[in-house]
Amino acid sequence: MYIELESVFNREGESVQFDYEFSLDDENITTPVKVVGSVFNRTGIVGLKATAKFDYSTQCAKCNKPLLRHATVPIKHTLISHVENEEDRDMYIVVERMCLELDELVSEEVFLSIPSRFLCKEDCKGLCPFCGTDLNESTCNCSKPADSRWDVLKDLFNE
Ligand SMILES: [Zn+2]
Ligand SMILES: [Zn+2]
Structure with a gap:
């Protein structure tokens, strides 16, 4: 989903809410990813705050038991509309043409949040x-x- 952010970047106090879901093409993610949050301009700084919820299947690294997990991933970023120096790209999300491709941003966070090794319980x-x-x-x-x-x-x- 694309969110148009021109009004948010240009006006202090302005915000845009979103509440939608999209499907991620990944065999382990078993539900659409549900995204709820907002982009807001607070004293000239544009922030994004959201949560992504989804279920995924995996298995225990020790006993191979199939596991179904619910995940809630908090997402928090500062958005900028133009880059002043190269370090900006590491610290902020650069929103080209004031239009944010939200699915891409969320997908990245979703994949990063899934641990590569699971146990069905601590003492399996x-x-x-x-x-x-x-x-x-x-x-x-x-x-x-x-x-x-x-x-x-x-x-x-x-x-
Ligand atoms: Zn186990
Ligand atoms: Zn044995």
């Missing part, structure tokens, strides 16, 4: 490396191979 025990049993749900009879290095360490600590 994972799968047995020998037989594949989900150790959160049951135990198996695979005996851990005796590790003699461990015994040596234990002896050291006991002395």
Whole structure:
């Protein structure tokens, strides 16, 4: 979605609200991304504040259990209509021709917000490396191979 920001840039106190959704072409994101927020001019500084909500599917890095997560991503930026020096591009969102392509901005934040590694719970025990049993749900009879290095360490600590 494009938002026309000329009036916001030109007038203190002016704001534009938005509340819409768009679909992101990503196999893990299972719902449209719902975006609610506003762009406002406060004492000459133009800010954007929004939240993006969506669901996505992933899996536990230890036990491979499929997981469905709800995400709420806060988005906050200062917008400028022209660049004065190159550092501006790192600090602010440059709005060319006072027209902001919101989907692009939100998509970037959405992708950045999704962690690359998930656990179904903090203390997920994972799968047995020998037989594949989900150790959160049951135990198996695979005996851990005796590790003699461990015994040596234990002896050291006991002395
Ligand atoms: Zn797990
Ligand atoms: Zn096992």
